[in-house]
Amino acid sequence: MYPEQGRRRVVIEGVQPEVDGGRFAAKRLQGDNLVVQADIFTDGHDLVSAALLYRHDSEAEWSEAAMESLPNDRWRAAVPLPRLGRYRFTLIGWVDHFLTWQTDLKKRVAAGQDVELQLKIGALLIDAASARATADRGDLGTMATRLRAGNPAAEERIDTALSSELRILMDRNPDVSFATRYARELLVTVDPPRAGFSSWYELFPRSAGETGTHGTFADVERRILPYIASMGFDVLYFPPIHPIGLAHRKGKNNTATAESSDVGSPWGIGSDAGGHKSILTALGTMEDLHSLIKTARKLGIDIALDIAFQVSPDHPYVQSHPDWFQHRPDGSIQYAENPPKKYQDIYPFNFDSDDWVSLWSELVDVFHFWIGHGITIFRVDNPHTKALPFWEWAIEKIKSEHPEVILLSEAFTRPKIMFYLAKAGFTQSYTYFAWRNTKAELTEYFTEITQPPVCEFFRPNAWPNTPDILTEQLQLGGRPAFVSRMILAATLSANYGIYGPAYELGENQPRETGSEEYLNSEKYEIRQWDLQHPESLRDMITRVNRIRKKNQALHSDRSLRFHNSTSEQLLCYSKSSEDQSNVVLTVVNLDSFKTSSGFVELDLVELGLEEDEIFQVHDLISDARYTWRGSRNYVHLDPAIIPAHIFEIVRIPRPREIDLYGRARETER
Numbered sequence: 001m002y003p004e005q006g007r008r009r010v011v012i013e014g015v016q017p018e019v020d021g022g023r024f025a026a027k028r029l030q031g032d033n034l035v036v037q038a039d040i041f042t043d044g045h046d047l048v049s050a051a052l053l054y055r056h057d058s059e060a061e062w063s064e065a066a067m068e069s070l071p072n073d074r075w076r077a078a079v080p081l082p083r084l085g086r087y088r089f090t091l092i093g094w095v096d097h098f099l100t101w102q103t104d105l106k107k108r109v110a111a112g113q114d115v116e117l118q119l120k121i122g123a124l125l126i127d128a129a130s131a132r133a134t135a136d137r138g139d140l141g142t143m144a145t146r147l148r149a150g151n152p153a154a155e156e157r158i159d160t161a162l163s164s165e166l167r168i169l170m171d172r173n174p175d176v177s178f179a180t181r182y183a184r185e186l187l188v189t190v191d192p193p194r195a196g197f198s199s200w201y202e203l204f205p206r207s208a209g210e211t212g213t214h215g216t217f218a219d220v221e222r223r224i225l226p227y228i229a230s231m232g233f234d235v236l237y238f239p240p241i242h243p244i245g246l247a248h249r250k251g252k253n254n255t256a257t258a259e260s261s262d263v264g265s266p267w268g269i270g271s272d273a274g275g276h277k278s279i280l281t282a283l284g285t286m287e288d289l290h291s292l293i294k295t296a297r298k299l300g301i302d303i304a305l306d307i308a309f310q311v312s313p314d315h316p317y318v319q320s321h322p323d324w325f326q327h328r329p330d331g332s333i334q335y336a337e338n339p340p341k342k343y344q345d346i347y348p349f350n351f352d353s354d355d356w357v358s359l360w361s362e363l364v365d366v367f368h369f370w371i372g373h374g375i376t377i378f379r380v381d382n383p384h385t386k387a388l389p390f391w392e393w394a395i396e397k398i399k400s401e402h403p404e405v406i407l408l409s410e411a412f413t414r415p416k417i418m419f420y421l422a423k424a425g426f427t428q429s430y431t432y433f434a435w436r437n438t439k440a441e442l443t444e445y446f447t448e449i450t451q452p453p454v455c456e457f458f459r460p461n462a463w464p465n466t467p468d469i470l471t472e473q474l475q476l477g478g479r480p481a482f483v484s485r486m487i488l489a490a491t492l493s494a495n496y497g498i499y500g501p502a503y504e505l506g507e508n509q510p511r512e513t514g515s516e517e518y519l520n521s522e523k524y525e526i527r528q529w530d531l532q533h534p535e536s537l538r539d540m541i542t543r544v545n546r547i548r549k550k551n552q553a554l555h556s557d558r559s560l561r562f563h564n565s566t567s568e569q570l571l572c573y574s575k576s577s578e579d580q581s582n583v584v585l586t587v588v589n590l591d592s593f594k595t596s597s598g599f600v601e602l603d604l605v606e607l608g609l610e611e612d613e614i615f616q617v618h619d620l621i622s623d624a625r626y627t628w629r630g631s632r633n634y635v636h637l638d639p640a641i642i643p644a645h646i647f648e649i650v651r652i653p654r655p656r657e658i659d660l661y662g663r664a665r666e667t668e669r
Contacts, residue, residue, distance in 0.1 A: 010048055010093035010180040014039035014074075017456040018186055024423035025086060025187035026456045029196040033078040034188055040093040041073040047103060049096040049174060052077035054089040057400075066171070067091070081190045084403035089186050094179035098125045098170045102162060109158055116154070122161050123147040126170070133173040140169055189399070194234065194302065194377075195406050195427045195459065197555040199490070199545055200497025201233040202466065204522050205241065205283055206263065212528040214263070217284040221292045227531055228500075229299040231538060232545025236296060237304040237379055237497070239467070239523075240266040241289075243273040243280050245312020248335075248344035252525045253511055256344070265523050267308050267381065268345040270315025276307075276366045286373065293374045304408070305370055308381035309363055310336065310346045317362075318347065324359050326350040351387035364394045367405075371398075377406045383421055384411040395425030408461055422458040428495055433462040433488075434471050439571050439590060443562045446492050446573075450557040460557065462493035465503055467523050470516050475508050477592030480639035482506055483540055484588055487644045490544050491586045492573070494557050501529040504537040547620045547646055552577040553584040561606045567598030570635060580608040583649040585617065589637035597636040604631050607649060617647035627652075 015038040017026035028034060040050045050067040067077040081087060101122055108115050123144045130140035146152070146160045160166060208215030208224050220236075228236055244264040251258035258264065269276060279286060293303050311317055317324060318333065325347050326334040336343035353359055367378065383391055398405055409426035411418050422429050436445045449460050464485035465474060473481050482503065489496040498504070502518070509519040520527070531538075548554045553575040563572040569591040576583045585607070589596040602609075609615055612630045619625070621642055637643055 005180075007178045008180045009042045009046075009095055009178070010040060010050075011042065012038055012040050012050075012091050012093050012180055012182045015091065015182065015186065016452065017188070018184075019423060019453070019457050022184040022186045024457060025189040025425075027195075027427075027459060028081055028188050028190050029193050030081065030084055030190050031193065032081050032190070034081050034087065034089065035076065035078045036067075036089060036091070037070075037074060037076045038067075038091055038182075039073050040067070040075045040091070042093075042095055045100070046095045046097070047100045048093055049099060049171075050075050050077075050091060050093040052079060052089060052091055054079055054087055056083050057086045057088065058083075081188070084190050084192060086399070086403075087188045087190060089188065090184065091182040092176065092179045094174065094176050097175065098122075098129070099167075101125060102167065105158070105161055109162075115158065119147045119154075119157055119161060126166075128175065129170055129173040132175070133169075136169050136173055140173070143169065189425070190403070191406065191427050192404050195495075197494045197548075198235050198428075198461075199233045199548065200235040200237050200304070200461070200463075200495070201228045201231070202237045202239070202497060202499040203228075203501075204266070204467075204527070205238055206266075206280075207522060207527045207529065209526075209528070212526065214282045214526060216282070217288040217292045221288075221295050223531075225292075225296055225299055225301065229301060231504075231542045232549065234300055235302050235304050235377060235497070237377075238306060240269055240306045240308050240381075241279055241283055242266070242269045242276055243271040243278055244268050245271050245314035245345060247313035249312075250345055250524055253519070253521060254517065254524055262524065263526060265345065266306075267310065267523075268312040269308060269310065270312045270317065272314065272316075275311065275315045275317060277369045290374060302377050303375060304377035304379055304406075305375050306381055307366065307370075307378045309366075309386055310348050310381075312345055313347060315347070321355065321358070321362075323353050323355040324349055325353075348385065351390060360390055360393065363390070364397055367394075367398050368401075371402055371405065376402065376404050377408070379408040379410055380426070381410050383409050383426070384413040384417045388417075388420060388424065391421060391426070392424040399425060419454065419458060428459045428461040431460045431462050431493070433460075433493070434464060434466075434469050437473055437590065439565075439568055442488070442492070442571055442590075443573075446560060447562065450560045455558055459495060460493045461495040461497060462489040463497045463499070464489050466499050467502075467518070467521065468516070470508065470510055470518050472516075473592070475510055478508075479506060479535075479537070480589075480592040480643045482508075482537060484590065484592065484639070484643040486537070486541060487544060487586070487646065488571075488588055490548055491554060491575070491584070491646060492557075492560065494555055498541075501531060501536075504541055505529060505533055506535065506537070543621060544646070551582055551584050551620075551648065553582045561603065563603055563606075564601040565598055565635070566601070567596050569594075569596035570598055570600065570637070572600045572602075572635075574602075574607060576606070576608065583607050584620075585647040585649055586644065587635050587637065587647070588644040589639050592639050592643070595636065595638045597634070599632050600635055602631045602633070609649070609651070614652055616650040616652055617645075618650055620646045620648055625650075 019026050036052050042048050052065045053062040055062045065077045065079045067075040105118055126140050126144040130137050143166050205220050206215045208219035245268045249258040249264040251262045296303050328334050333347050336346040336348045406427045408428045409421045410430050436442050511517040511519045559576045561574050565572045571588045574585045614629045617626050
């Protein structure tokens with residue numbers, strides 16, 4: 001039995017981007033170009049043409065873009081992505097008999113051969129194209145007639161046959177009757193620009209008051225928004241803002257017994273005052289939240305909310321939907337555990353419930369509720385502890401209606417699960433950055449997550465601290481550690497965040513030795529912060545955020561490249577804008593206690609520089625300028641002063657000479 005596609009001779013393989021064979025969508029930003037490459041070839045000496053087919057999910061018809069041939073049977077096309085949402089694309093390739101004929105004709109003419117018969121063959125190919133054509137039918141007919149005619153002379157007929165005009169006409173009317181179509185339609189999700197470049201600031205709004213009393217949305221609007229706007233943050237993220245349960249409420253420092261004055265953990269969601277669609281009364285009203293969102297947007301800041309799918313024993317869901325939870329043999333509901341740790345104030349949802357359909361529907365409706373109130377950015381708590389198929393289904397439903405939504409996955413878990421959640425649709429992902437400290441660790445990890453194939457679906461968001469994470473380096477390294485880790489996060493990753501004001505005020509006391517929990521953790525009590533403290537890192541953070549915004553090179557991660565240095569404590573890396581008009585080189589001293597010095601050994605090609613070229617590096621932190629030459633240059637960083645350089649590379653114009661006729665010309669360097 002013969003294959004139906006026996007005359008479809010073109011092979012298409014090695015398509016990029018393609019995530020898990022097309023099972024998941026690649027990620028891009030609104031305004032990006034979708035660049036597609038593939039290996040496309042056929043047997044023998046025939047030449048091939050190829051096209052990229054693409055359409056937005058809202059469109060029924062495919063658009064087409066011609067692909068250009070690269071070396072070694074590689075093909076490429078780039079098309080703009082102007083709309084949010086999901087696009088589909090696939091490829092077609094065909095044996096291009098006309099292009100093969102035209103290329104062979106050039107060779108025959110160059111060899112001085114008689115081409116009369118070849119011109120007649122070409123005329124037949126043009127006739128066939130004319131029959132396929134509509135608007136170009138007349139022009140193609142004229143071309144075919146010219147090739148057949150005995151007059152004009154052969155030279156003129158050859159000129160017609162090899163003309164770019166004829167090639168354009170034939171390209172518009174190709175013979176694709178035996179074209180190979182790639183077996184899969186691939187997906188790309190287009191997210192808003194803030195998904196690709198953002199600076200997050202995490203704040204407990206209940207600590208926004210000035211006198212230690214319970215803070216409100218109005219306090220945040222009046223006091224905190226101007227503060228974080230002045231530092232250059234563009235996302236203000238709140239932990240859960242819902243009513244907090246009383247049953248098994250945790251006390252200060254996560255003690256099992258709470259005092260009557262203890263406010264509890266915001267992640268113990270739900271009371272008789274409401275659940276996931278309600279606001280803690282002490283924070284204010286829905287109208288107060290709307291006012292806060294409006295003011296924030298005027299300052300260029302988006303409010304992000306925490307979505308934590310778990311409940312306190314007091315949550316209304318416990319009474320209205322008991323089947324959504326796991327029941328123990330004694331009839332009680334199973335609280336959250338991670339042995340030996342116990343979280344009696346939290347009931348996890350049972351995704352194996354017989355009533356899973358209504359559970360899924362309600363959880364998605366939680367997102368839609370807050371989207372309806374103007375929230376389009378969500379940090380999702382522990383998504384890896386919920387059913388993975390739920391997220392794939394839920395995110396598609398959410399993004400199909402609201403493609404502007406950004407979802408940050410807070411999953412500090414095994415790499416494959418973190419990657420799966422990103423593939424399932426989470427827009428951004430927390431990373432292992434907090435625990436990557438050495439030169440080798442940082443280089444290996446960030447190379448992995450910023451290069452294909454991982455970068456096609458995984459967008460890192462680097463945080464040096466969170467309310468749950470106070471690393472040993474921050475506990476012991478003092479101010480230099482806080483500065484260097486912030487600079488690393490802000491320059492290695494286009495998306496980064498800090499939990500403040502703990503970060504800029506250098507909060508570094510653990511609950512006990514060996515713990516990453518904060519002493520007097522804000523998760524369990526209201527804290528009062530001195531935002532004007534003279535030792536605050538506010539000015540440094542402001543400077544770094546300003547550098548990020550002004551330098552296009554820092555707005556994405558794909559150009560991240562690491563460079564060698566002679567010191568194990570000096571981490572050197574660069575990022576470049578797409579056209580290399582902006583190149584930023586960062587050097588960080590990873591030792592918080594000692595001065596580190598040595599030579600950085602630059603990959604000049606990555607930096608767009610020539611061998612032995614003299615260039616300037618402008619330190620955007622200190623405003624100092626240095627003249628460097630070639631690949632090997634000296635660096636000296638004292639952590640007690642500033643533990644890092646963020647250099648903009650400035651090319652020095654070549655000297656110009658005036659020749660005998662008064663004309664300027666560039667000289668050799």
